[in-house]
Amino acid sequence: MGQIGSTPPATTSDQGAVGTIGLPIWLWIANPAENTTGPIVRSAEGGSLSVTATGTLDRVEWTLADGNGTTVGAISCDGANAAGTPYDGRNSAEPSPTCGFGADLNSSPGNLTLAGTSYWVVEWQSSNGESGQIPFTSTTNSAQIRIGELQALVRD
Template sequence: MNLSMGQIGSTPPSSTGAPSSVGTIGLPIWLWIANPAPNTTGPITSPPQPGVGLSVTARGTLDRVEWTLTTENGATVGAISCDGPNAAGTPYDGRNSAEPSPTCGFGADLNNSSGNLTLTGTSHWTVEWQSTNGESGQILFTSPPNNTQIRIGELQAIVRD
């Protein structure tokens, strides 16, 4: 089934892919799985193999994605879990950047550290299986984490009379 975390989508975008991209302290950070496919966002089904004496059908469902945001020295700035139908998040659609994601992201209150930050996502799956001999069960699976770098800066204003 090759269940995986998938690629990370975020606002601001990864500074690895967009070196000039800088987010702003105090704005929400949207999070999503950028390459939605059955093995990254589910559900995915592995049908029984024909011509085999005992065969198993399995269905994997994405339960949640756990996200952490850490500073360059490893201090955790924020951690959230996006669950159920919201687990895969919502890609940013260009709306007002001060609006929080409708499904998954760090709120403005958690975006309070500037610098180069590491964004890590780990997906958690439930695989339900049933064999041709009537046995069945459930396997909980955690994907290896995926991470990317984002850059957050401060905006400063000068007021002149």
């Protein structure tokens, strides 16, 4: 799993970051690269045999836990949506087009823990016609986000 990208950002990357109750939480892999979002293609030869393997990010499973460690939400972002979509400054009430938690899970102030685990599939094929798949799990990364309540005062 690469670095976690989220709205609001992780408090480790921005100490002053505070999200707002009632807004969706966008999720994405913040450092897209071959080893975080794939694909990874490698080949090897020995004698008359060659093998090509392609590692593809299959999905990222995310959990959202409250300050007590209780999981309040879980989502799996699969296939082309696995890496998520970085927040681009659009209307913050709009949910992520690919991966995130809905506003309904963002309902109380405090610190929340996001955790993401990447799942990959390696497909291999040899020059003698054999092939197969090897599923594997990458490491889990986590980050703290802070949620606050936004209040407005209207005066005449």
